[in-house]
Amino acid sequence: MAKALQINPRDNVAVLLEEIRSGETVAVATGQEVLHIEARQGIAFGHKIALANLDADQPIIKYGEEIGRARTAIGAGDWIHLHNLYCRRGHEDRAE
């Protein structure tokens, strides 16, 4: 059974439907086929896992929309959260 969900076909992240351990292979439901991706860290339920390698400053897409950008290079299977995702908006006075 899938442990993660890609909400929109454009998304480069999936949402974890249960907590997973580092190194675990995660089945990702996409609406079409099921992807398998190895988690590079333990990731909590409800959090995001990268589905592809992302360069720094590349848009992170969820719900088919940009939710922010990669703070650093991100590998497929990485946990995506505040440590590696940034957004300029609301932070215009602050160097990222």
Next chain:
Amino acid sequence: MLTFQGYRRSQGLPGTRNAVAVIPSVFCANTVARRIAEHVASAIPFCHPVGCSQVGLDLELTARGLKGLGKHPNFYGVVVVGLGCERLQARELAESIAAAGKPVEMLVIQEEGDTLRAIEKGVVFAGRLVEEASRQTREEFPLSEFNLGLKCGGTDATSGLAANPALGWVTDRICEAGGRAIFTEVTELIGAEQILAGRAVNPEVAGQIMATIGNMETRLSAATASAQFQHRSALISPGNEDGGSPPSSKRRWAGSTRRGPDRSAAASATANIRKVRVSICWTASATTGRRLRVLSRLAVRQSFSRRAAGRRPDSPACRSSRSPETARPMNE
């Protein structure tokens, strides 16, 4: 044809519930209103912190909000409770609700002489209305008579996965059938304004959506500009972040270019947005009780053919044939 089981009202839209509201015209009557409702099953008290020491638009918004609440289709009838000396008089509130064809009872604490007598009278009033309401049965109505109110009830990690997409889907079905939906919480829409404006029925409404959300952003920005308040500047709660909500900073009120869709059922729908209105809405939650809040409301209504063909606003086909009292936002 899609239908729902509702309660017929003498004017306006049918209700999906048949409760009795106990509405204080002023906060000084809150305790009496609450005590009345405690004694009568399916009587609901709507306590609030306003109704006096107010002037101008502030008082007017309070009056409109309370009148609009009393006219809500989900109430069979209303008990209005006043103190007597307040700015917003119970009589004004009661007469306005009664004019919408709803059974209304009014009592004024100072006229009753004391709190206990006021409660006693209110319990009799509310009990009588509940008894009348209990004799009414549900009838079948077309979905075009349905007005769905959407209100965040506390986001958790599954909201964006299940509840919001599901409610977005329901919103679309209701709007396709000629009904409508209303959603609120402009702070939650920051970052999603382009998505929502893209669904406006015409450029004017698109502009209103951008302006409404932009004004909220400006207000929040001003409220957190001072270094003194930097520790009070995060809009996204720690719990939301722990649950995997999109990025934010503890330092600033808005963290994401696109955080609306994660939390908003409205953004999950595809129905067109027809109106933007600023008004007072009631928010209800099991834990915090009911509160009055000034919010902008966006009315969503589908008009499929016009979406494709350059977004013309209203047409007779999608215009409401309902009574103005309930078909229009309550501040009009």
